[in-house]
């Protein structure tokens with residue numbers, strides 16, 4: 001088993017630790033909850049455990065569907081061993097239904113489904129407030145080359161298709177989500193970070209009730225209950 005060593009980085013939702021093996025890290029899922037670039041802070045008990053559970057079920061499912069992730073194994077109920085990646089500083093967002101920043105930027109009502117899903121890139125840079133990037137911005141800033149941009153978009157859309165199927169079985173609509181990619185030593189691009197109600201918009205299929213971080217962002221209440229609902233529903237169909 002991999003042994004956890006020094007803290008490498010503490011982020012808003014996770015702590016990242018070095019291990020006794022150079023190629024592995026441990027990510028510890030915290031109970032804290034942030035929004036609006038950490039201007040709004042909160043937490044609830046068990047949030048780390050729930051998000052680790054959801055991420056684990058999803059990453060195992062993605063692996064089964066031919067999508068490579070950084071997941072190795074869990075060493076406690078809120079700690080995951082992952083392959084160490086050189087992260088690409090992009091928040092890769094996929095949208096199926098209008099919501100959030102898309103709705104406010106373009107004045108499109110939340111809930112309007114798009115004809116086809118699409119990918120957006122945001123610069124992962126808190127000091128700049130994670131600005132939206134065009135492909136030319138990504139190239140000019142040398143964040144990724146054209147082949148990598150194409151690969152990131154293809155991978156993101158493939159992940160979207162797998163997640164739509166997964167959530168649909170749990171009677172949940174996948175509105176949009178954010179993922180992060182990084183590179184292994186070989187240069188191969190692999191899915192990293194997490195996929196959880198912190199990073200997805202998830203609506204109940206019948207009622208459109210929100211089951212994600214918008215409940216915290218918008219003070220809708222029942223935050224913990226909604227995260228619990230998601231883990232219960234997806235694990236009922238897809239296991240732990």
Ligand code: ADP
Nearest residue numbers: 011012013014016070082083084085087192193
């Ligand atoms: P943030 O940095 O946005 O506050 P987190 O609190 O989730 O986010 O911190 C986790 C950090 O670990 C993020 O910066 C993320 O890019 C990084 N990360 C995720 N997976 C890996 C990995 N496999 N290798 C290296 N870094 C990773």
Ligand code: UDP
Nearest residue numbers: 093099100101102176177178198199200201
């Ligand atoms: N998202 C995220 N981290 C961020 C920004 C967005 O996980 O720093 C997720 C968010 O939960 C949603 C999707 O990415 O599922 C699209 O978010 P949007 O651009 O609408 O921004 P927001 O409304 O969160 O400001």
